[in-house]
Amino acid sequence: MLCTRTLLGERGAVLNLARGIILSPPVYHDEPDSTLKNFDENLLKVLTCPLSKKPLRYDKETNQLLSDEIGVAYSIIDGIPNLNPQDARMLKTNSNINVKIKPTEL
């Protein structure tokens, strides 16, 4: 039965729960792996700046994504780009972006 398989199967809920409680570390343990850290440049095809909705430029040296039109930089952590406007930095002033600015005003 589908339910039984979901609940008790190989990666089933009950087994997972038991594993989590009885044994120590969870199965998906973060290991330092260089492949995880590299930013995949194919992502540039799907990503845009969240504020200007324009394409981004990848800067390898600083490991950042730059939005040249509005002068904003987004960092990349562990290969995952952080495109949250709240965490972005203004290139000119090197300060955090003022969250109150609405995208249309930029």
Next chain:
Amino acid sequence: MAAPMVKRSSLIINNIFSNYIRKNISKCKRSISFSRVNGGDNTSQTHFGYENIPEDEKEERVYKVFENVATKYDLMNDAMSAGIHRLWKDYFISKMAPTPGTQLVDVAGGTGDIAFRFLNYVRNEDSESYNNQDRQFDVETPPELRSISELDEISESGESKTEKAKSFVTICDINQAMLDVGKSKAENLGFSSETCFIQGNAENLPLESNKYDVYTIAYGIRNCTHIDKVLQEAYRVLKPGGRFMCLEFSHVTYPLIQQLYDSYSFQVIPVMGQVLAQDWKSYQYLVESIRQFPKQEEFVEMIRNAGFKMAKYENITFGVTAIHSGFKI
């Protein structure tokens, strides 16, 4: 009759856990705060569970909640719902019924539950598709009528190779910790080439417009500060004809079951959170935020206001969870 029995059982649950709480109250950090904080003249307020906080603070506090729970997220989901959340998510994907080649954007999809289920589903679909079946016909079909799922190269000059689009999931979450868990899961399960992980805000997606076939947000939208902005962004990134699907905890429709559910939510879940994840507060926030989320009808109206057509909802498990859906038509 059912009513006294339900009351009795909820009283029993009450008794057992209030005893536990009384014994351990100094250890447990409880933050059931019903205080009404009046913000200054310009700060608008929103809810964080049963607490009223300035809007600017909500995002940060939600971030901290999920940072704390990230490593034990899957474990706690299994514990709190006795594994039923897996059935809900499986049902959600079966309702989506994606075809191979679908471009999915999964928002608030941190640990990848929906994304991986989606990929398994389309992989199964793929293996059963036309391509692998031996269909021998006597008639030679003209080139222009050949099925688009055929992978054979057309050798006539000037015609391009018909390429089948690969199913792909863009997983977006605001929380780095959740994404880290999701990314390592993807590596372990072999989904790395079909997923990409992005940290971003659902209210301001770093994605191009009109690109995605399906937008999903599972158990994430109630944590967003401005639900209407999330819906607008969902509308923007979907292709015309694209589908918005939301899986979220909702309001129980039957009073008897609601009593049991409330007792379970407020007595059992935070205690479980303290025992298994050493985090009472986050799980208190969880159950409170469920109550603060708009009811099914109200939320479906918000979906309509964002421009989606054929907006509807379906209750699962008496309304404990609901699937809301709309199309960009």
